[in-house]
Amino acid sequence: MPEDSILHPALRALIAGNAQGRPGPPGLRLDVRIQAPDLRPFLGGNVLPGVWSFAAAESGPHVAVVALVHGNEIGGALVLDRWLRAGLRPKRGRLSLVFANIDAYARFDPEDPTASRFLDEDLNRLWELDTLEGGRRSLELRRARALRPLFDSVDILLDLHSMLWPSEPLLLAGQAPRAASLALRLGVPPLVVADDGHLSGRRLIDYAPFVARDGAATAVLVEAGSHWEPATVGTMEATGAALLRTTGVVDPADAALWPMAAPGAPRLAAVTRTVTARTSGFAFVRPFRGGDVLPQRNTLIALDGETEVRSPHDNCLMVMPSLRTMPGQTAVRLARFMD
Known part of the structure; x- marks a missing residue:
């Protein structure tokens, strides 16, 4: 916006x-x-x-x-x-x-x-x-x-x-x-x-x-x-x-609330896999942005040491990838749209 x-x-x-x-x-x-x-x-x-x-x-x-x-x-x-x-x-x-x-x-x-x-x-x-x-x-x-x-x-x-x-x-x-x-x-x-x-x-x-x-x-x-x-x-x-x-807690006309923004068409996505870094060598293959969608299943996303992380399904939504991750931290959540 x-x-x-x-x-x-x-x-x-x-x-x-x-x-x-x-x-x-x-x-x-x-x-x-x-x-x-x-x-x-x-x-x-x-x-x-x-x-x-x-x-x-x-x-x-x-x-x-x-x-x-x-x-x-x-x-x-x-x-x-x-x-x-x-x-x-x-x-x-x-x-x-x-x-x-x-x-x-x-x-x-x-x-x-x-x-x-x-x-x-x-x-x-x-x-x-x-x-x-x-x-x-x-x-x-x-x-x-x-x-x-x-x-x-x-x-x-x-x-x-x-x-x-x-x-x-x-x-x-x-x-x-x-x-x-x-x-x-x-x-x-x-x-x-x-x-x-x-x-x-x-x-x-x-x-x-x-x-x-x-x-x-x-x-x-x-x-x-x-x-x-x-x-x-x-x-x-x-x-x-x-x-x-x-x-309805606040009067919609209350001057303290700025004018309502026009919302987009809401979409629901459900996380299918939460990727937690296991090693200090976790690295994405490229700098993904949250909201990126990977069209094809099995696309390589990251390497966790020598372990490959791949998209589990088509049209895989990248949710908040953290491009610098320590072991035990969430690196990215992978989600499927529920349309």
């Missing part, structure tokens, strides 16, 4: 490209073209540090929009910062706006923008019950445990993320059919991927209340585009605005 068509004028005024990036592998962009917002007025929260929750007189669902699960993905912070400054409030139900990993965000440095993803461990790999209730300790686990009671009360959650490697924006719906249904209704961005997460730990959208077969709570995650790009911030706000309008 063109930058000018997706950025609210007030948000566009916050965008500034002040930092210079460092060279990296092909496709890797480390130049920071957005300015991290000053969150000091909002760090206290009104229910928890960094968490603002507002209830309407009229009953309705509890909707949460979450930013900064990764401390260096600052686009979501820009969106929530603008909504709070604009006085966005629900007309029914409850609206919670969550700055998740505020400790990592406090260390964000545009000269070294990848360093503050987390402090001790990835906050988006901790949402297994055994992990949350176990004896392990870390800064991120302490924060997850503090946020857990709030998330236990949420009916619909949107987690705002961005990407290091080039990719088309997409919504991740995990394995819950109700999450895929919600993502398709939002339609922004139009690509929805049903996936099974990561071997290294459960994401927030995989937390038990959001995936329970007999439950109703739902969570989706938007990967809105490249880190630190103005268009990525606009996509995040477009997705958030679509969620608030779709759920």
Whole structure:
């Protein structure tokens, strides 16, 4: 989507490209073209540090929009910062706006923008019950445990993320059919991927209340585009605005929500294989971009040491390939369109 068509004028005024990036592998962009917002007025929260929750007189669902699960993905912070400054409030139900990993965000440095993803461990790999209730300790686990009671009360959650490697924006719906249904209704961005997460730990959208077969709570995650790009911030706000309008929590005419972007025709793809790097020698045969489609089955994708990784079927969708991967990390997800 063109930058000018997706950025609210007030948000566009916050965008500034002040930092210079460092060279990296092909496709890797480390130049920071957005300015991290000053969150000091909002760090206290009104229910928890960094968490603002507002209830309407009229009953309705509890909707949460979450930013900064990764401390260096600052686009979501820009969106929530603008909504709070604009006085966005629900007309029914409850609206919670969550700055998740505020400790990592406090260390964000545009000269070294990848360093503050987390402090001790990835906050988006901790949402297994055994992990949350176990004896392990870390800064991120302490924060997850503090946020857990709030998330236990949420009916619909949107987690705002961005990407290091080039990719088309997409919504991740995990394995819950109700999450895929919600993502398709939002339609922004139009690509929805049903996936099974990561071997290294459960994401927030995989937390038990959001995936329970007999439950109703739902969570989706938007990967809105490249880190630190103005268009990525606009996509995040477009997705958030679509969620608030779709759920009816906020008045569609609320001036705090910028005009709705025209959604594309939504498409659902289901992951058929998650490729996890096994060796330090994992390498793609070329710099793939997320959203690339391999027309033919058995196309060579990567080498993991001496093991070949090939496309398992025709029209194989590449989901968020990570062009520099360590052993145990997800290298790429391969998906089939469910048209």
